[in-house]
Amino acid sequence: AAASAAAAASASSVGPRGGRCRAAVGLRAGGDVAFASVEDTRLLVSDRSIAVMLAAAGLSLLGFTMPTPIMPALRVQFGLSAGQVGLISSSFAAGMFFAVMILPAVSDTRGRKPVAVLALAMTGVGFLAQALVLSLGLGFQAFLLARFLTGLFAGCNPIFKAYLADVVPASMLSTYLVYREAAATTAFVVGPALGGYLATTSMGVAAPLFATSLAQLVAACAVWALMEESIGLRRGFGGEDGEGGGAVDKSTSEDKRVSWPLVLIIFAISFVYVVGQCCFSSFFPLLMNDRFGASPRDIGVVSTCYALVALSFQVLCYRPVSRRLGLLGVGALGALAIAAGLAGLGCDAVPLWVTALVYAVGVASFPATIPTLLARSVPSSRRGLALGVDSIVNSLCRVVAPLSLGVLYARSPGLCFQTAGVLMLSVVAALLCLGRSRVATAALTVTSS
DSSP states (O other), rough: OOHHHHHOOOOEEEEETEEEEEEEEOOOSSSSHHHHHHHHOOOOOHHHHHHHHHHHHHHHHHHHHHTGGGGGHHHHHHTTOOOHHHHHHHHHHHHHHHHHHHHHHHHHHHHHHHHHHHHHHHHHHHHHHHHHHHHHHHHHHHHHHHHHHHHHHHHHHHHHHHHHHHHGGGGGGHHHHHHHHHHHHHHHHHHHHHHHHHHTSTGGGGHHHHHHHHHHHHHHHHHHHOOOOOOTTOOOOSSSOOOSSSSOOOGGGGGGGHHHHHHHHHHHHHHHHHHHHHHHHHHHHHHHHHHOOHHHHEEEHHHHHHHHHHHHHHHHTTTHHHHHHHHHHHHHHHHHHHHHHHHTOOTTOHHHHHHHHHHHHHHHTTTTHHHHHHHHHHHGGGGHHHHHHHHHHHHHHHHHHHHHHHHHHHHOHHHHHHHHHHHOOOOHHHHHHHHHHHHHHHOOOOOOO
16 A cells, blocks of 8 residues: 555655756555656755856857947958858858867866857957957958958857756756747847948948957856856756665666657757858848948848847747647748748848748747757767767858848849748648657657656
């Protein structure tokens, strides 16, 4: 009778961070009590550490947002064609290819914190070099070289994602990754408007790059002083290292096998998403300038408005929508919105504010899908590596996509945006198929109580 009662009961304990660990209790063949599954809702670091990491992620992404409004000005200053404008993005991505190949994997063994500090500090130095090239008028080739060298250290994004995967319980990971995306969106809110304003000051187009350099260095100092290390922490039931009796469920252990077909599908989805992202970030400023004669300040204001829409959706709507539709459902919805937004931007008959609004909802709801899927598909000891490989795929895309899309934009702006929109439809189809696949569902199942 006692054994039967134990089999039907559940045990819980309070974690050191104030969260709870809940474990369903079952019976072994000999009648001994065994823990069948564990749901640990503790954070393995302090709230302050996560807040600092999120702030640093937002500051680091100012490097992508503040210089956005100066693209038309750079085209004029260097006398570039539409196809050559793509080199500005591709040169940075070419350097970033090596950063994300090395830095995330190194952080798996050397620690997230020291590698992130190094990456942020050196990226800040690189943006300072870009600003000096523009101020001194050293030419387009020198500017591209500075962009490439800066990209060699721009590997913080996968490190920060791996950090969250290290310290946040699996059942809460997608929510915290949305917080990271919200921090990134905040950079898109502040960056374009601030960059557009700074570009109109006496320092000219170099001003946003000087400001970006400062933001990177501030982020490096904050991480060095306030962020806790995550490597070495292991999640167990009843203690940091699994003390207190009870085994951790095998689905969350270090021996979890990697589902490589699923991982490759996720990489392909990520690649296509970055094509759409490159289309908007590289050519939306040119589209506004060519179609409406928009100035850098105008471009910054419009970019800020759509980023505010995305931030509002992430803060207010993402969690209830994801609870209703699930991770794959909300990802498919976001991909569909991105596809519709990009295709609409390529059509003169559709109002710009409508397409930008739809695109904003898409980028608010989709990006957390990829890192969450990867984190659920690989063991914790390989998260940095997996997210680093994903960033390598993204970097390759950021090298190739702007050049290819630049050729299409030179032929027709509508062709450029509509091509990217059609490609995003393949992401919608892939996510819907994963949702119906039993193998994928089993691999992505998070242990629950």
